[in-house]
Amino acid sequence: MMSTQATDHDERSMDARGGEPLKRSLARALRRQKIRALLLIAPLLAFIVLGFLMPIGSMLFRSVENPQITDILPRTVVALADWDADSNELPSEAVYTALVSDLRIAIEERTAMTMARRMNYEMAGFTTMVRRASRPLRRLDDDATGPFRELMIEAHDDWGDVATWRALKAYSSPYTVGYYLSAVDYTMVSGEIEPLPDNRSIHLMLFWRTAWMSGLICFLTLLLGYPVAFLLANVKERYANLLLIMVLLPFWTSLLVRTSAWKVLLQEQGVINQLLVWIGLVADDNRLAMINNKFGVIVAMTHILLPFMILPLYSVMKTVPPSYVRAAKSLGANDWTAFWRVYFPQSVPGIGAGAILVFIMAVGYYITPELVGGPSGMFISNRIAHQWNVSGNWGLVGALGTILLVAVLVLYWVYDKIVGIDNVKLG
Amino acid sequence: MPTDRSDEFVVFDSVQKSYDGEILVVKDLNLSMPKGEFLTMLGPSGSGKTTCLMMLAGFETATHGDIRLDGKPINNIPPHKRGIGMVFQNYALFPHMTIGENLGFPLEVRGMGKSEREAKITRALGMVQMEDFVNRRPAQLSGGQQQRVALARALVFEPELVLMDEPLGALDKQLREHMQFEITRLAHDLGITTVYVTHDQTEALTMSDRVAVFNDGRIQQLAPPEDLYERPENSFVAQFIGENNKLDGVVETINGEHCTVRLDDGTLVDAQPVNVSQAGERTRVSIRPERVESNPERLHPDAHLIDAEVLEFIYMGDTFRTRLRVAGNQDFVMKYRNAQDQPRYQKGDKIRIGWRPEDCRALDA
Numbered sequence: 001m002m003s004t005q006a007t008d009h010d011e012r013s014m015d016a017r018g019g020e021p022l023k024r025s026l027a028r029a030l031r032r033q034k035i036r037a038l039l040l041i042a043p044l045l046a047f048i049v050l051g052f053l054m055p056i057g058s059m060l061f062r063s064v065e066n067p068q069i070t071d072i073l074p075r076t077v078v079a080l081a082d083w084d085a086d087s088n089e090l091p092s093e094a095v096y097t098a099l100v101s102d103l104r105i106a107i108e109e110r111t112a113m114t115m116a117r118r119m120n121y122e123m124a125g126f127t128t129m130v131r132r133a134s135r136p137l138r139r140l141d142d143d144a145t146g147p148f149r150e151l152m153i154e155a156h157d158d159w160g161d162v163a164t165w166r167a168l169k170a171y172s173s174p175y176t177v178g179y180y181l182s183a184v185d186y187t188m189v190s191g192e193i194e195p196l197p198d199n200r201s202i203h204l205m206l207f208w209r210t211a212w213m214s215g216l217i218c219f220l221t222l223l224l225g226y227p228v229a230f231l232l233a234n235v236k237e238r239y240a241n242l243l244l245i246m247v248l249l250p251f252w253t254s255l256l257v258r259t260s261a262w263k264v265l266l267q268e269q270g271v272i273n274q275l276l277v278w279i280g281l282v283a284d285d286n287r288l289a290m291i292n293n294k295f296g297v298i299v300a301m302t303h304i305l306l307p308f309m310i311l312p313l314y315s316v317m318k319t320v321p322p323s324y325v326r327a328a329k330s331l332g333a334n335d336w337t338a339f340w341r342v343y344f345p346q347s348v349p350g351i352g353a354g355a356i357l358v359f360i361m362a363v364g365y366y367i368t369p370e371l372v373g374g375p376s377g378m379f380i381s382n383r384i385a386h387q388w389n390v391s392g393n394w395g396l397v398g399a400l401g402t403i404l405l406v407a408v409l410v411l412y413w414v415y416d417k418i419v420g421i422d423n424v425k426l427g
Numbered sequence: 428m429p430t431d432r433s434d435e436f437v438v439f440d441s442v443q444k445s446y447d448g449e450i451l452v453v454k455d456l457n458l459s460m461p462k463g464e465f466l467t468m469l470g471p472s473g474s475g476k477t478t479c480l481m482m483l484a485g486f487e488t489a490t491h492g493d494i495r496l497d498g499k500p501i502n503n504i505p506p507h508k509r510g511i512g513m514v515f516q517n518y519a520l521f522p523h524m525t526i527g528e529n530l531g532f533p534l535e536v537r538g539m540g541k542s543e544r545e546a547k548i549t550r551a552l553g554m555v556q557m558e559d560f561v562n563r564r565p566a567q568l569s570g571g572q573q574q575r576v577a578l579a580r581a582l583v584f585e586p587e588l589v590l591m592d593e594p595l596g597a598l599d600k601q602l603r604e605h606m607q608f609e610i611t612r613l614a615h616d617l618g619i620t621t622v623y624v625t626h627d628q629t630e631a632l633t634m635s636d637r638v639a640v641f642n643d644g645r646i647q648q649l650a651p652p653e654d655l656y657e658r659p660e661n662s663f664v665a666q667f668i669g670e671n672n673k674l675d676g677v678v679e680t681i682n683g684e685h686c687t688v689r690l691d692d693g694t695l696v697d698a699q700p701v702n703v704s705q706a707g708e709r710t711r712v713s714i715r716p717e718r719v720e721s722n723p724e725r726l727h728p729d730a731h732l733i734d735a736e737v738l739e740f741i742y743m744g745d746t747f748r749t750r751l752r753v754a755g756n757q758d759f760v761m762k763y764r765n766a767q768d769q770p771r772y773q774k775g776d777k778i779r780i781g782w783r784p785e786d787c788r789a790l791d792a
Contacts, residue, residue, distance in 0.1 A: 321519070323515045326486055329506040329512060330509075333533075
């Protein structure tokens with residue numbers, strides 16, 4: 001009772017004019033504003049949740065999800081649990097019996113090939129084994145009894161191979177790290193985690209290539225873009241506007257058109273080679289290979305990403321007052337010292353912003369390496385697209401994508417530690 | 428040719444400057460400064476004063492004429508070799524360096540050793556009482572502190588000439604007045620020659636040995652502060668420096684140190700001719716508000732008396748300011764100290780005012 005009175009008293013002391021507590025009337029006054037603000041961002045919020053966060057979540061989930069074996073071969077998985085994978089002996093007849101009854105249902109329900117394809121990602125030839133086995137199994141009577149081991153081995157020799165059973169057992173859990181292992185060129189097909197043979201290892205090499213080529217492209221855009229941005233920031237406004245339009249012009253041209261233009265320039269019968277042959281610098285039968293390799297990708301991507309370096313640099317340089325350089329000179333610094341000791345440090349936030357923008361965009365670039373890269377200029381994104389379109393291995397796509405995402409986030413974190421994200425200015 | 432260089436430390440010799448090849452921003456500038464002088468370039472914006480400073484610093488090149496420093500022409504010497512200290516309007520302290528590094532910068536580019544550098548930095552910061560801030564960054568300092576550091580940085584390499592481009596423009600009034608005092612003290616103690624640019628006339632009057640009043644690309648008058656205020660040579664200077672009453676008319680008679688002027692409403696006043704030479708010339712008579720008296724006891728026997736009507740009486744604390752209608756001019760201001768024996772007026776009062784003839788100067792119309 002006492003406390004209620006105290007509260008009443010407190011509230012009364014904070015009453016607004018109408019006798020209503022001040023806090024409540026303030027909240028009501030602000031509610032309309034809040035609702036309006038929420039309504040304004042609602043379409044974009046919904047779009048981001050549906051179009052961005054959900055796909056990423058689904059990607060993360062697909063990279064570990066592995067339901068095919070447990071769903072389609074449930075009895076086999078249970079029966080295999082008792083089998084010692086290290087024993088070098090084939091599983092017992094009971095396991096074969098379970099497999100046969102699982103497969104017969106799977107064939108009936110047309111899910112056998114789904115399971116076969118899943119195993120085929122890890123062990124080439126598995127689809128053939130299932131296809132071969134399905135013919136005798138379909139002919140089998142409903143109440144047929146074993147022995148099934150001989151029947152299966154007769155259908156395909158590999159059903160009598162311990163390696164097959166080890167693989168099945170290794171990938172039989174409903175969630176797996178298997179996709180991540182193959183994303184970094186490892187496998188657990190034998191039950192142990194071991195590296196893939198060299199002729200099947202491709203992902204680590206692609207990750208590394210994507211990283212160093214992106215770094216190089218980033219460096220080249222800085223090298224080419226810094227003087228341009230400096231000029232932009234230091235010429236008279238009307239010239240600056242004209243220059244800026246020239247910098248932005250590529251933005252208004254389709255990416256495909258620009259990439260194709262580089263194809264025209266760089267190919268063996270292209271403009272540059274023709275010119276070099278005509279001048280006599282290059283023999284007609286020994287034309288330079290400038291496309292469908294790393295060189296082509298680096299040239300085209302440096303060109304395409306250049307504005308993303310120039311614009312943040314420009315916006316930062318524009319804010320550096322000319323009096324700093326003047327002060328440096330009046331203090332006795334020559335042009336170079338004034339630039340290097342005073343101007344350049346002021347432009348570092350722009351370099352930071354441009355570098356992180358270009359690098360992150362380059363790491364995820366797909367279209368340009370696809371069009372001008374060829375096999376040797378391929379990026380990890382092209383491999384992801386290949387796995388998606390051709391192999392349909394969504395789990396591996398998810399794992400590769402997640403690794404790429406995490407790598408970029410880690411880089412961002414390291415960058416924040418070194419440069420400090422507060423020092424990055426986009427304008 | 429033996430010339431006494433001590434009187435010609437800084438010389439502008441018929442200097443012209445144009446940015447676009449059409450308009451002259453600086454027209455025929457001639458100026459000569461002795462060593463140790465504190466000279467202020469005062470003028471409205473666009474009058475060419477900053478351009479002159481930038482030419483002296485080397486950031487702008489003169490289109491015509493010579494600039495000499497200690498007898499040597501410096502037109503073709505780049506700014507970093509002129510050895511001129513400079514304080515900028517926004518201080519231009521390097522934000523990525525500490526205060527110590529900022530001050531060390533000019534010494535470092537001169538190849539000075541670390542221990543010598545540190546001694547000089549400490550000494551320079553001591554001059555502006557900022558020793559404790561040596562490891563701070565400029566952003567951590569207040570405007571006044573940044574100003575002191577900028578000053579110390581311009582002085583640390585012991586230049587003989589220091590240029591200041593409206594250095595106190597960003598400070599509040601009180602701090603500005605304090606810094607005015609400190610800058611003049613430092614300049615005199617160290618015997619540095621200083622060229623100071625400002626558009627604030629109070630600053631110019633209180634700090635300088637001489638003031639050059641700029642307008643329209645020319646020096647209108649170059650004189651010590653007292654001469655400038657008491658004896659302006661033309662209407663622009665009279666108007667620009669301090670408050671000034673102006674009455675337009677025609678010279679009626681002129682006789683050496685005296686002239687009479689028939690004002691436009693027919694009133695006749697005595698004046699001292701400054702830049703009028705013959706009868707019939709149009710002129711503008713100028714009288715300072717504090718030289719106008721209305722108290723009969725204080726009026727000088729020779730004072731020229733004239734009728735006036737009070738339009739406004741403003742109480743300003745230490746002074747009274749009375750706006751009058753005098754000879755048809757409604758903006759005539761009389762200013763006097765707040766004292767017991769001084770009269771207070773009401774709007775509409777008809778009074779007689781007067782001034783000494785030598786306080787009334789007949790200038791160009």
